Amino acid sequence: MKTFEEKWTAWLDGQLTGRELSEFEASLPDKAAAETEKADARKLGALLKRELSARPLTNEEFFSHQLGERIMRESGEPSREREVETSTWWTIRRLLWTGAASLAVFLVFTIFVMRDKNPAEESQYLTQILNARVDPVVSPNATISMFEAKQDRATILWTEGLQSLPADYAAK
């Protein structure tokens, strides 16, 4: 048992015949409108068939197309070879070696940089005087000062007023 939609499609395609055709046409509420719709559907079908079918190439066009393809193939081949050549440089082995070398360089730099932790801190690379004192009995007027000669990287403890000694004391 066909549904109305199936019969409608078959009617549009002109596939209904005999009793089935007469019965279906009798069941149509507005036969004139249906006939108009059928004509429109046929027109649309013809249009689509005409426009969507592949246009056959003329000899001239076919020749140009073949020639174009050949030129593309010939000019495209070397560049593909180049592509292959460049891509083969980064083999897995080379990638591994490059990775290992980078890691090694990183480790070397890390270790040497870690040795100079906080290079911005002056005291890190200059000698620091923690405390200093002179015997007040021996040198009551002595004073002590300290300074860092950053340019020379030297630390100097400067005393003044220590008891002076005769030249004999310079003996070895």
Next chain:
Amino acid sequence: MGRLLAFLISFVALITSAAPQLHGAETVWSGLVIAENVAQPQPIPPELIRIEGSLKKFFGYNQYQVIGQSQKTLKTGQEDWLATSKFFGLHVDARGESEAGYVFNLKLYKEKELLLETAAKLNRRSPLIIKGPQVGGGQLLLVLIVQ
């Protein structure tokens, strides 16, 4: 692949084991120096060449002579030693190693009399110069350098 791994492991092991060695046994030079101006100055002793610029810049003398010295290789960082001249003695007492260098207690004696006492954290790359008493026309300097 195996060779690469072996290379990596040995490299890392080498680097990490070498790093502490960089801070290994170090020698500290301590000296008693007489600085003075003379007509014909002697060349600066080799131990002081490294700080010649600083000496001349800060003290202004034209001759520096070592009258007493001592060189000690530190192994534990707890060693102590004496650098002596005829009348002076510099007692250097290492009190441990820090990341930047060594901590020292220094005492300057004139014969048996303590003239000066100080504690310093000596950096490996930064010498310590101490201006001591005036001796005749010159100056006694105490120098401590990690060599």
